[in-house]
Structures are given as structure tokens and as C-alpha cells.
Amino acid sequence: MPRPWSAETQRPARNKVLRGIIKHAVLICFLLIMLYPLLWMVGASFRPGNQTFAGLGIFSDTYTAQNYADGWSVGNLNFSRYFVNSAIITVGAILGNLVACSLTAYAFARLEFRFKGVLFGLVIATMLLPQHVTLIPKYIIFNQMGWVNTYLPLVVPHWFAVDAFFVFLMVQFIRTLPKSLDESARIDGCGHWGIFWRIVLPMSLPAIGTTAMFTFVAAWNDLLGPLLYLPRSDLWTVSLGLNSFLDQTGQSTYGTLFAMATLSLAPIVGFFIASQRLLVEGIATTGLK
Incomplete structure (x- = not known):
């Protein structure tokens, strides 16, 4: 016969779900830390030249693709x-x-x-x-x-x-x-x-x-x-x-x-x-x- 429902029987399942959420949250945090330099470089590539080092944030108020056009055939x-x-x-x-x-x-x-x-x-x-x-x-x-x-x-x-x-x-x-x-x-x-x-x-x-x-x-x-x-x-x-x-x-x-x-x-x-x-x-x- 199935065991009757009780708070004690549900507690291990809730703890397992909570541990899974914490583990994935920690992994996502480490992933963002590792990807931050790459994401910052991609964001900086779309900023105007005078705003390249405007801050440590990934996003900016102004975006432009001119850097790509200039870099593709700049000078020689x-x-x-x-x-x-x-x-x-x-x-x-x-x-x-x-x-x-x-x-x-x-x-x-x-x-x-x-x-x-x-x-x-x-x-x-x-x-x-x-x-x-x-x-x-x-x-x-x-x-x-x-x-x-x-x-x-x-x-x-x-x-x-x-x-x-x-x-x-x-x-x-x-x-x-x-x-x-x-x-x-x-x-x-x-x-x-x-x-x-x-x-x-x-x-x-x-x-x-x-x-x-x-x-x-x-x-x-x-x-x-x-x-x-x-x-x-x-x-x-x-x-x-x-x-x-x-x-x-x-x-x-x-x-x-x-x-x-x-x-x-x-x-x-x-x-x-x-x-x-x-x-x-x-x-x-x-x-x-």
C-alpha cells in the first residue's frame, strides 16, 4: 500500500530540489564571471571610440557598428x-x-x-x-x-x-x-x-x-x-x-x-x-x- 502523505515524506524531495537550485545558481554565477571579459569586449566593440572605456558595464547607452566597418579595412x-x-x-x-x-x-x-x-x-x-x-x-x-x-x-x-x-x-x-x-x-x-x-x-x-x-x-x-x-x-x-x-x-x-x-x-x-x-x-x- 502507498505510504500516506505527510510533511516528513515530502521534506527530502523539497531538500533535493533546493540543493539543485542552489547548485545551478552557483554554476551560473561562475559562468557569468568567466564570460564577463568576453561579453565586455563584445559590448565595447559596439561603443563609439570615446566611450570604449566609459565603464565596466556590458551595456551602453550608445551603440554603433562603425568600429566593424573601420576595422575591416583600416589603413593598409x-x-x-x-x-x-x-x-x-x-x-x-x-x-x-x-x-x-x-x-x-x-x-x-x-x-x-x-x-x-x-x-x-x-x-x-x-x-x-x-x-x-x-x-x-x-x-x-x-x-x-x-x-x-x-x-x-x-x-x-x-x-x-x-x-x-x-x-x-x-x-x-x-x-x-x-x-x-x-x-x-x-x-x-x-x-x-x-x-x-x-x-x-x-x-x-x-x-x-x-x-x-x-x-x-x-x-x-x-x-x-x-x-x-x-x-x-x-x-x-x-x-x-x-x-x-x-x-x-x-x-x-x-x-x-x-x-x-x-x-x-x-x-x-x-x-x-x-x-x-x-x-x-x-x-x-x-x-x-
């Missing part, structure tokens, strides 16, 4: 070209990482060969190597190859699985896939390439989405690489275009800078929204914390 800057350059480099880096890292990860996760453990350890060890240690040697090599003032130094290395983190991520994911699927495909006549293309790759979409997202953010936001290898202004990326707003004294027209910075974030936000499910699933299923 051409952000239309910069966005195209960034897109070319970013797409090349993403494709390179997806192809090279997935093939390398499949070899370490599924094939057996001599010194496999040693080689995988060396690959992981490169994650501990600071980027600045190899900066000068790489520049000397690329300069002697005639690659300076081209996109090649920013794209070609990704086609050789130089990003050990993504190799490790994909290896961890592929190891979670049951080997019985490989054996079934081998009975049907598939070789390693067929197993990789028809079995492993389709089931590795979460790890592929995670790799694509992280590569997109790193390549799109990269400043040091384009600053070294792309001295010609017609090859500049969005990050170099934003950096050019600062003059030699460190001053800037902040209204147009905030406007272009807001536009530069739009592709990242859009890509994250499109791949959010794969990103969360990829991190959750590879054991990364």
Missing part, C-alpha cells in the same frame, strides 16, 4: 584577405593532423613491430620538449628550403604527425575498440588499410572531432608561427592583423581592435558548437582528465 590592413589566409592554414593543419595522426595511432595501437614501445615512448617524450627549443633550428631549415613567405612551414609539418598529443589521444581511443571487429574484417578479406578505413576510422569519430577542434583553435590563434614565416603583409593571418593594431608605443585604436577580435572569435565559437558532442565524447572515452 585587409581582414578579408587575413581571414582567407587563416582559413587556408587552419584547414591544411586540420587535414594533416587527421590523416597523419590517425594512421600513426593505428600503427601503434594495432600493429606489432620491433621497438614499438620504444618508438611510442619517444613520440610521447616529444610532448615534454618546449616549442622554443626547436624554434631556431626549424626556422633555419625552412629558410634554407625557401619556405619562408609561404604557408608551407605552418601546414606541411602537420602531415608528418608532429603533434604527439593527438597521436596519444587517438591511440588511447583505438585501444578501446574491440579487436574482434578487426578479426571479423580480416576474415572477410580486409587488410590493414581496409580495417583502418572501414572499421577503425568510422568508430573513431569522437577522437577525430577532438583532434580537429584542438587543431583548429591552435592554428587559428597562432601568432608566433605566422610572425616568423609570413613577413609579407598579403600573407598575414587574422592574429597578425590584430597584432598590427598596436603601434610601436603600445597604443591602439581599441574600438576597432575589439571589433575585429570579436569577429575572429566567431569561427572558433561556431566550430565548437558544431563539434561539441564529438569533443566531449572524445575526451570522455580516451581516459583524459
